[in-house]
Amino acid sequence: MDDKNFFETGIQALEAQSFSQLIGAKLIQFKPGEVILEIPIKDNLLQQHKFVHGGVVSYAADNTLTFVGGSVLGSEVLTSEFKINYVRPAAGEKIIARANVVYSGARQAVCRCDVFFQDFEGKEKLCATSQGTIVTVTP
Structure with missing residues (x-):
């Protein structure tokens, strides 16, 4: 499958997730072993502070890991487990999650994801880091 069709497959998968649509998630990069997902920061995604x-x-870490x-x-995968460390609170224009594959076997992949926020001056700052195991599922 060429890069364009591969990316389109990723877009279709994201569009099939109603929660992803609800929060405005966008797939920026989808290629073997590397994914970038962005979420615009809106008032309805903020907590009391x-x-x-x-x-x-x-969500950004988990979905990007998967x-x-x-x-x-x-395409037939699920998150088996993941861990997240929050580094600092996020505020600004958008969330940017960047993930890569650390190890991949026949039925599972260990992946890493760093989550950044872009502040109002356009600077990116790390807000969380995570690692997870993604496994294949049989229908």
């Missing part, structure tokens, strides 16, 4: 809710940051795992294992 006006930072992006931790659940949104966690997409990058699926980029090497195929």
Whole structure:
């Protein structure tokens, strides 16, 4: 499959996720072993201190981990487990999650994702880092 069709497959998968659509997630890069997902920061994604809710940051890490795992294992995948470390609160223009594959076997991939926020001056700052195991599922 060429790069354009590969990317289109990723777009279709994201569009099939109603929660991803609800929060405005966008797939920026989808290629084998590398994925970038962005989420515009809107008021309805903030917690009481006006930072992006931790659940949104966690979603960004989890979904990007799963997409990058699926980029090497195929589309029938799920997150088996993941861990997240929140580094600092996120606020600004958007969330940017960048993931890569650390190891991939026949049925599982260990992946890493760093989540950044872009502040109002356009600077990126790390807000969380995560690692997860993505596994294939049989229908």
